Amino acid sequence: MSKMKNALNARLEAKRADKIQNYIGSRLQDLEPLKPVLKAMGLSTVVSAIGDDIVVTFVNDETEATSVVALTFSRGKAAKGAEASWNHAQMITYVVQQTSFADNSWYYNDFGGAHELDCRGMSTPEIVDAIAAELVRNPVLRTDPTRESSNPHISKAFPIVSDIVSERMNTTIRAERGDNSVESLVFGDVSGRGFRLSFGDTSATLFLNDREIGQAPVGSRFEIGKLVADHFKAEPRPQWESRGLKAGERDEHGILSMGW
Missing domain, CATH: 3.40.30 (Glutaredoxin)
Known part of the structure; x- marks a missing residue:
């Protein structure tokens, strides 16, 4: 029974993937001029279905590091048609500050919103140029769920x-x-x-x-x-007198200020 269920799920997933590919395929062809930029950055396109949207992200195949730039194509009622349209697409650039910490290489992503560009009315070359510019001037972030902190403190x-x-x-x-x-x-x-x-x-x-x-x-x-x-009895208690200093400065005790 479990084998039959797994086989059925596999067939459904394959049909779903084919449907997504048919919907987005022409727009991915539009992105062919991006290949030199993506190759230089070590990135490739990854397509996902999230709710009513098809999302295109730019990911490093080896490290899974991901650009903060993404494309969304709506499949909602307003976006009628058998394939994705640039008139119902947005380029989203997420504002993220990634901070590394600890000696075993953890990190925290501080999300500060996003910038959106509505592609409606833009020509395909204009869209491709805009995507290329955003990819080059924005970071590619580590992606490792085992070392990504969810605690802001x-x-x-x-x-x-x-x-x-x-x-x-x-x-x-x-x-x-x-x-x-x-x-x-x-x-x-x-x-x-x-x-x-x-x-x-x-x-x-x-x-x-x-x-x-x-x-x-x-x-x-x-x-x-x-x-x-x-x-921490092995050391004298630090004199926390650096709160009035700028981040990176040290007080007379040699204590590093964190810019409080």
């Missing part, structure tokens, strides 16, 4: 924790995701003590050898810095 706290731990103890700081999806920074000291700083919805909780030893408001980098410094 952990990447902001990492430089402060690193300033206390890495520069003074020459130890690594790893990011981890627990079974409950809570993300943490994990590190140790020279005496073998294991620390875990976990970022919940409202609080950042510090654990020593899996025993809770303190909390701080998850959105306050200053309080998180104090929390770690207070319990």
Whole structure:
């Protein structure tokens, strides 16, 4: 029974893929002049069906890194016809700041909206030129769900924790995701003590050898810095007096300012 069900699902998926290809195929041919740009950037087109839209993204086949530029073709009631039309298409450029953190290469994507270009009334060469220009001047972002953070606070706290731990103890700081999806920074000291700083919805909780030893408001980098410094007995408590300095400047104690 399961084999028959799998075979049926495979046939349905194949029909669905053929239907999508028939709908979008002519527009993909319109994008042929983009090939030199895509090749230089290591990208190729990927077609997906999302709701009533067909979405074309530009993806690196090897790394799955993805451009922030995408095309959407509506299949809604207004977009009547057997194939996609540029008159019902948009080029979308997502505004994303990707921040890398932790010594095991995690990252966080901070989405800041999107810019949209309505392709209605534009000639095909104009559309292709606009897409090429957007691809070249915008980033291609890492895509790795196992190392993509969903917490907006952990990447902001990492430089402060690193300033206390890495520069003074020459130890690594790893990011981890627990079974409950809570993300943490994990590190140790020279005496073998294991620390875990976990970022919940409202609080950042510090654990020593899996025993809770303190909390701080998850959105306050200053309080998180104090929390770690207070319990990291191998080092003197940093003097957090750099809040009035610009990001990247150091105070008289050598403490790196994060531009608070």
